[in-house]
Amino acid sequence: MNGSRLKQILSSGKFAVTAECGPPRGANTEVVRKKASFLKDCADAVNVTDNQTAIVRMSSLAACAHLMQMGIEPVLQMVTRDRNRIALQSDIMGAYSLGIRNILCLTGDHQTFGSQPDALNVFDIDSMNLLHAVRTMREVGTDMSGYKLDVAPRMFIGAAANPFADPFEYRVIRLAKKIAAGAEFIQTQCIYDMKRFKEWIKMAREQGLTEKVHILAGVTPLKSAGMAKYMAAKVPGMIVPEFLIKRMEGVPKEKAAEEGMKICLETIQEVRQIPEIHGVHIMAIEWEEKVQEIVKAAGLFPRPQPV
Amino acid sequence: MIVGEQKPLAEIKNIVAPYSKILILGCGTCVKTCFAGGEDEVATLASALRLSMKKDGREIKIDELTVERQCEDEFLRQAASNISGSEAVLSLACGAGVQMVADRFKKTPALPGVNTTFIGILEKQGLFTEKCLGCGDCVLDRFAGICPVTCCSKKLLNGPCGGSQNGKCEVNSDIECAWQNIIDRYKALGQMDRLTAYYPARDWRNSSAGGLRKLVREDHVI
Ligand code: SF4
Numbered sequence: 001m002n003g004s005r006l007k008q009i010l011s012s013g014k015f016a017v018t019a020e021c022g023p024p025r026g027a028n029t030e031v032v033r034k035k036a037s038f039l040k041d042c043a044d045a046v047n048v049t050d051n052q053t054a055i056v057r058m059s060s061l062a063a064c065a066h067l068m069q070m071g072i073e074p075v076l077q078m079v080t081r082d083r084n085r086i087a088l089q090s091d092i093m094g095a096y097s098l099g100i101r102n103i104l105c106l107t108g109d110h111q112t113f114g115s116q117p118d119a120l121n122v123f124d125i126d127s128m129n130l131l132h133a134v135r136t137m138r139e140v141g142t143d144m145s146g147y148k149l150d151v152a153p154r155m156f157i158g159a160a161a162n163p164f165a166d167p168f169e170y171r172v173i174r175l176a177k178k179i180a181a182g183a184e185f186i187q188t189q190c191i192y193d194m195k196r197f198k199e200w201i202k203m204a205r206e207q208g209l210t211e212k213v214h215i216l217a218g219v220t221p222l223k224s225a226g227m228a229k230y231m232a233a234k235v236p237g238m239i240v241p242e243f244l245i246k247r248m249e250g251v252p253k254e255k256a257a258e259e260g261m262k263i264c265l266e267t268i269q270e271v272r273q274i275p276e277i278h279g280v281h282i283m284a285i286e287w288e289e290k291v292q293e294i295v296k297a298a299g300l301f302p303r304p305q306p307v
Numbered sequence: 308m309i310v311g312e313q314k315p316l317a318e319i320k321n322i323v324a325p326y327s328k329i330l331i332l333g334c335g336t337c338v339k340t341c342f343a344g345g346e347d348e349v350a351t352l353a354s355a356l357r358l359s360m361k362k363d364g365r366e367i368k369i370d371e372l373t374v375e376r377q378c379e380d381e382f383l384r385q386a387a388s389n390i391s392g393s394e395a396v397l398s399l400a401c402g403a404g405v406q407m408v409a410d411r412f413k414k415t416p417a418l419p420g421v422n423t424t425f426i427g428i429l430e431k432q433g434l435f436t437e438k439c440l441g442c443g444d445c446v447l448d449r450f451a452g453i454c455p456v457t458c459c460s461k462k463l464l465n466g467p468c469g470g471s472q473n474g475k476c477e478v479n480s481d482i483e484c485a486w487q488n489i490i491d492r493y494k495a496l497g498q499m500d501r502l503t504a505y506y507p508a509r510d511w512r513n514s515s516a517g518g519l520r521k522l523v524r525e526d527h528v529i
């Protein structure tokens with residue numbers, strides 16, 4: 001079976017592009033296909049979210065399988081909120097058997113944010129433990145109990161990092177822990193506060209972490225001033241600086257999306273100047289059709305062909 | 308202590324509706340300390356219930372008693388005659404006390420008058436905070452005396468998560484981020500190196516996940 005194309009691109013030193021696809025609230029395959037079709041040629045791999053913000057949606061694993069049928073390489077996102085270690089490991093084995101080669105290990109947003117706040121959570125293990133488990137599968141060939149697996153999943157392992165959450169000094173220690181636990185690539189929270197992002201990268205560089213991992217800078221185009229304000233106020237661990245909100249407010253409503261795109265492109269150009277950044281992760285939330293435009297305008301099109 | 312809160316009067320009225328002669332049984336230990344089910348609460352609830360029932364045109368006989376601890380035979384025994392003289396017992400103890408009454412007095416229905424909420428502390432006058440889930444394998448030594456299992460909303464052993472901001476938990480701004488507190492305390496204790504350590508997945512067998520727990524103390528068995 002083939003390995004990860006994302007890994008191939010990153011290891012060959014090329015600047016990678018990943019995008020995000022949120023599965024629908026329902027079993028509509030067409031929605032997945034439509035969203036994915038916008039991303040097909042402009043991303044090297046597409047993350048499929050796992051009941052993101054705790055809203056019940058089609059499973060990430062199933063949506064990944066749909067993407068694969070379309071010739072798109074998926075990144076299976078997995079949160080530890082809803083499944084215990086038994087279910088998680090079982091799904092990883094299933095994913096690998098379907099040909100999925102990338103995984104992003106997360107803890108997940110708390111269920112009280114979501115569509116069913118009355119649910120019980122699991123949190124049997126955390127994202128760090130999950131990273132460790134997936135790496136052990138690959139390196140040692142065993143599951144978490146030490147049982148030798150008949151064909152152990154060999155995933156390309158990713159983790160998220162949020163340079164904008166507190167306590168700031170700890171954010172680099174956490175990155176180091178994730179790398180030590182098994183993370184080979186990192187996708188960051190979306191960047192609006194470039195100053196803080198650069199500080200984080202600097203600290204990571206000083207500790208020799210950037211040599212050990214591929215960091216993909218997260219970006220999300222803003223659609224409106226309202227969205228900027230919402231993200232600043234309501235999304236946990238997110239910083240949107242005041243000057244950006246002002247900038248979004250400064251243009252007429254019908255021009256706001258355009259301005260948001262501009263900001264997004266400027267961010268991409270700026271992170272490309274940072275040698276330790278090996279790619280960009282575009283999270284165009286319910287705006288997948290914009291990704292191609294972003295990738296083209298950023299001069300990142302066409303994407304390298306798989307070898 | 309075990310912290311609980313008395314159920315709303317309307318719910319209690321519903322629970323005792325089938326009976327015309329009940330005993331309100333208080334407990335003088337934890338629930339007394341948190342003002343949910345001690346002597347004073349028994350008296351207040353009894354008058355409120357009588358009054359409210361009377362307004363509804365219903366007769367109810369209410370006997371009142373508080374024992375030191377409902378979870379021990381030695382004290383519960385003192386309630387035996389009151390219990391046998393009642394159609395049902397409305398216990399203001401924690402869930403353990405209610406079940407002890409049910410177990411020891413098989414013929415009398417035992418009804419809960421309190422919502423048992425958590426093991427916690429009296430943070431300050433009028434404020435109780437949850438501190439322990441009784442996980443059966445205490446790790447406080449490794450986390451600067453702050454329980455990640457209870458106080459972190461995601462039970463993170465390798466926290467904080469990406470939602471921690473300004474010392475608050477992502478769940479809501481009334482909750483302190485346990486991990487911010489752990490880090491602050493590591494700093495104060497000169498234990499910052501602990502922060503870099505990886506904590507492997509927990510063995511939950513000693514927690515409630517392992518099935519009903521019992522503790523045998525051979526040295527106390529007679
Ligand atoms: S580690 Fe377990 S026993 Fe110790 S305080 Fe936390 S829940 Fe209670």
Ligand code: SF4
Pocket residue numbers: 458459460461462463466467468469470471472475476477478483484485486487
């Ligand atoms: S914000 Fe802090 S307390 Fe809340 S879930 Fe995250 S680490 Fe735990």
